[in-house]
Amino acid sequence: MKKSLFTVAGKSLTFAWNTNRKLFLLIIFLNLFIGSTVYVQYTSFASIVDEIVKIKEGANNMTPLIKSAIMLGLSFLIPTIASNILAYSRVVFRMQQSLHLEMYKIEKQSNLDIGTIESNSYQTLLRGAKEWGSSSVLNLQDFVFTSASSFAGIATSMVILGSLNKWLVLFAFMAAAPVYFFYKKYSKEVFRVRYLSIDDQRIIGNRISHFEELQKAVDVILLQLKYWLKEQIFERKNSYNKKIAEAEKKKWLSYGLLSVWYLVFLFAAIALMTREALAGTIAVGGLLLAFNTYTRFYQTINSYVESISFTEEAARYASKWFELFELKPKIISNKDALRFTFNQAPLIEFKNVSFRYPNEDGARPYVLQNLSFTIKPGEKIAIVGVNGAGKTTLIKLLCRVYDPTDGSILINGTNLRDINLHDWHEALGILFQDFPVYNSTILESIGIGRVSVDINQIKVKEAAVFSGADEFINNYNQLIWKDFKDGVDLSKGQHQRLAVARMFYRNAPVTILDEPTASIDAVTEEKIFASLEQNMEGRSVVLITHRFSTVKNADTILVLEHGKIIEQGMHQELIKREGRYAELYNMQAKRYLEDMQKHVLQPGLSE
Numbered sequence: 393m394k395k396s397l398f399t400v401a402g403k404s405l406t407f408a409w410n411t412n413r414k415l416f417l418l419i420i421f422l423n424l425f426i427g428s429t430v431y432v433q434y435t436s437f438a439s440i441v442d443e444i445v446k447i448k449e450g451a452n453n454m455t456p457l458i459k460s461a462i463m464l465g466l467s468f469l470i471p472t473i474a475s476n477i478l479a480y481s482r483v484v485f486r487m488q489q490s491l492h493l494e495m496y497k498i499e500k501q502s503n504l505d506i507g508t509i510e511s512n513s514y515q516t517l518l519r520g521a522k523e524w525g526s527s528s529v530l531n532l533q534d535f536v537f538t539s540a541s542s543f544a545g546i547a548t549s550m551v552i553l554g555s556l557n558k559w560l561v562l563f564a565f566m567a568a569a570p571v572y573f574f575y576k577k578y579s580k581e582v583f584r585v586r587y588l589s590i591d592d593q594r595i596i597g598n599r600i601s602h603f604e605e606l607q608k609a610v611d612v613i614l615l616q617l618k619y620w621l622k623e624q625i626f627e628r629k630n631s632y633n634k635k636i637a638e639a640e641k642k643k644w645l646s647y648g649l650l651s652v653w654y655l656v657f658l659f660a661a662i663a664l665m666t667r668e669a670l671a672g673t674i675a676v677g678g679l680l681l682a683f684n685t686y687t688r689f690y691q692t693i694n695s696y697v698e699s700i701s702f703t704e705e706a707a708r709y710a711s712k713w714f715e716l717f718e719l720k721p722k723i724i725s726n727k728d729a730l731r732f733t734f735n736q737a738p739l740i741e742f743k744n745v746s747f748r749y750p751n752e753d754g755a756r757p758y759v760l761q762n763l764s765f766t767i768k769p770g771e772k773i774a775i776v777g778v779n780g781a782g783k784t785t786l787i788k789l790l791c792r793v794y795d796p797t798d799g800s801i802l803i804n805g806t807n808l809r810d811i812n813l814h815d816w817h818e819a820l821g822i823l824f825q826d827f828p829v830y831n832s833t834i835l836e837s838i839g840i841g842r843v844s845v846d847i848n849q850i851k852v853k854e855a856a857v858f859s860g861a862d863e864f865i866n867n868y869n870q871l872i873w874k875d876f877k878d879g880v881d882l883s884k885g886q887h888q889r890l891a892v893a894r895m896f897y898r899n900a901p902v903t904i905l906d907e908p909t910a911s912i913d914a915v916t917e918e919k920i921f922a923s924l925e926q927n928m929e930g931r932s933v934v935l936i937t938h939r940f941s942t943v944k945n946a947d948t949i950l951v952l953e954h955g956k957i958i959e960q961g962m963h964q965e966l967i968k969r970e971g972r973y974a975e976l977y978n979m980q981a982k983r984y985l986e987d988m989q990k991h992v993l994q995p996g997l998s999e
């Protein structure tokens with residue numbers, strides 16, 4: 393832990409240094425300065441006492457007394473001003489760093505490949521880091537800065553005590569020596585209980601969310617889950633509280649023992665100082681100075697050790713952030729990747745492509761095996777198959793979310809790995825089954841389909857007509873965000889129509905649709921597919937769907953099963969073959985017809 397503590401603290405300080413060097417140096421300087429000035433107060437006060445004694449004994453020179461009084465005044469005034477400057481600088485520095493950190497984090501995350509983002513290890517790391525938020529990086533620095541101040545205090549007090557009597561330094565060290573060990577043992581125990589309870593806290597948070605989030609709250613009422621959930625929350629919280637109370641009891645008992653140990657050395661130090669004062673080796677002021685410095689030394693050691701404990705804790709979480717920052721994307725453009733502008737749909741060839749998902753703990757089974765097929769420019773390809781057949785995985789390879797384990801994907805004859813990733817993504821328009829909802833205006837929600845140019849309102853409206861979204865849009869500036877006063881929410885199907893509109897607006901040479909109409913009624917679905925055929929002339933379209941009725945017009949249908957293409961051809965061919973496709977198609981046809989009839993008869997019930 394020690395090594396990693398220093399490494400992480402170093403990284404955190406480097407981050408601070410890179411944010412604003414001047415402020416960084418100012419804060420370090422002010423911490424050291426303030427940490428050492430308290431002893432000027434003690435020395436000045438000791439001088440005042442000594443001067444008063446001298447005057448009482450008959451001296452009539454007031455100048456040293458006045459000088460000491462001025463010194464005492466300044467020793468309060470200057471650190472007070474410095475403390476205010478320090479507090480202000482820290483606020484500003486923290487804000488600057490917070491922004492820098494957020495931007496840095498976004499930059500790093502946005503450079504990661506999708507494969508890394510969806511990996512288990514990344515998600516676990518992210519959860520761990522989020523436990524304390526990215527502020528753990530900043531908290532860590534705060535502790536380091538505070539330590540600088542404590543360090544200055546310890547160094548100064550040692551010099552003062554040493555100048556009075558060397559034994560005082562030894563006594564002070566002996567008094568403070570066990571603090572570190574006690575603190576480390578018992579404070580760590582409290583942290584350990586907290587740390588080990590992270591999973592319990594997560595479960596508690598999850599159970600509480602069932603009372604707060606609308607969809608979950610509905611289930612709580614309808615399934616009468618109140619007592620079941622409450623019991624789980626109570627039992628976990630209660631057991632956690634008991635463990636913390638136990639650890640705290642041990643901690644405070646040990647601190648009690650520590651105080652007795654401290655008092656023994658304090659009395660020894662007082663006895664030593666009193667003897668020195670009686671012998672006239674130190675003046676009354678010196679006695680005061682020694683006493684104040686001695687007690688201050690102990691307090692400073694205490695807070696220093698405390699800050700080490702916190703620093704270790706902050707470092708534990710901050711290290712997760714640094715681990716995140718150091719992640720490198722696995723799918724990247726080669727240095728000499730070829731640049732392309734795909735204005736036309738390209739020829740896409742899958743050649744003996746096999747794939748298994750990467751896994752840190754060993755090889756996973758093949759999800760796709762020996763796939764070979766071609767998508768000619770402008771072709772409409774449909775991919776069908778049961779759940780888990782590998783349809784979405786195939787699309788991920790086409791988008792280069794992952795590279796094939798074996799075989800290759802060629803774009804106009806060039807291996808996809810050798811094409812600049814950004815150029816390839818520019819050529820794609822993708823709508824996945826789990827599409828994101830953008831909380832923005834309807835205009836933006838469709839227009840972000842192509843952000844490289846200013847939003848074209850006419851084309852946005854055209855895209856809305858193609859997807860059937862125009863049927864519920866009254867105002868393109870309507871905010872889709874019910875948390876805002878004038879915002880509204882849409883149904884799932886309406887959100888999906890907007891997502892389809894976004895894809896139409898993108899008008900990419902290669903458009904990929906992974907179950908684009910799962911929440912859309914049959915009538916609108918027909919309309920969307922008619923629009924696809926009419927308006928995607930010359931564009932290649934890859935469609936994944938479980939609704940066989942929508943693939944009838946595809947130029948080629950690929951039937952996937954257990955990661956293999958088991959049938960391939962046009963609808964009529966496949967029906968005639970009476971294989972798997974025909975079986976699945978016929979199974980759905982009857983129910984689909986019934987659905988269609990229902991919606992045609994009751995058009996008002998769409999959605």
Ligand SMILES: Nc1ncnc2c1ncn2[C@@H]1O[C@H](COP(=O)(O)OP(=O)(O)OP(=O)(O)O)[C@@H](O)[C@H]1O
Nearest residue numbers: 510749756759777778779780781782783784785786
């Ligand atoms: N990120 C992943 N890591 C590991 N395995 C995965 C991952 N994503 C999918 N799989 C596995 O790959 C196989 C194919 O999944 P895929 O999502 O491609 O199927 P699908 O045909 O699209 O299914 P569905 O019709 O349900 O969407 C499944 O066995 C699934 O468990």
